[in-house]
Amino acid sequence: MRQSQRRSTDLLALLLDSRDPAATARENLGALSEEFFMTAGTFLTLARKEGNADVATRLERALMAAWDVKQSSLRPELQLLNRLVRAGGEPERRQIYLEGGPSLPPLLSSDGRWFFRTLERLTGDVERQPPNPDKVPLLSKLKAIAREAEAIEKQATKKGFGNGNGNGNGKKA
Structure with missing residues (x-):
């Protein structure tokens, strides 16, 4: 060490x-x-x-x-996750989502929903941390990101921009 x-x-x-x-x-x-x-x-x-x-x-x-x-x-999904975590709040995250445009939903669902799996692991890691001043705000932010990203993926699937099957090609199955 x-x-x-x-x-x-x-x-x-x-x-x-x-x-x-x-x-x-x-x-x-x-x-x-x-x-x-x-x-x-x-x-x-x-x-x-x-x-x-x-x-x-x-x-x-x-x-x-x-x-x-x-x-x-880093892989694009992790770059996105890092940007979202570092964002000051919901308005700044919304801007990041908007900047992603039509390529965002396929990125979220690509590689078997790698973005969401990584976000879940990160949330679990933070939940297991001992109490500290950053824990509650970070958990709140991670859960908000999960809700927001799920909503984007769901909306895109309805519109045909992504299919939610994890292939990330933006085509309906």
Whole structure:
């Protein structure tokens, strides 16, 4: 565990020293792990608590570059889910759904409804977390996303944009 923390810290230092953090992140995509983001987030929290605005700003910039690179490498369903979870509220999520346009329903139902299965697993993971200040709001958001996405899929199926069978081709069965 210590060695992986060390690698995460070394990568963060590399991003902080880089003239082009996004390029550095792309070169190190495989190392942009959950542990990296947790480690970097811990450093960011400490910098904020200590009132070190300059360091916090640099860490935020490095983290955003790494997050954007990591996000772009994920499958489209997970990119959508991440955007929805990070959205401020229902109006912002509605805008994300609108941006998806007619390609959204097939994405939701593609690969055997992978989006919904992943959302269910994530919701279950959060439900099993010990009590913490973020748990209830996150659970509420995840359940709202599930309701909203189910409604979009159902409406699209009625209109013939998706068939709900998981093939994601947008054609009726």
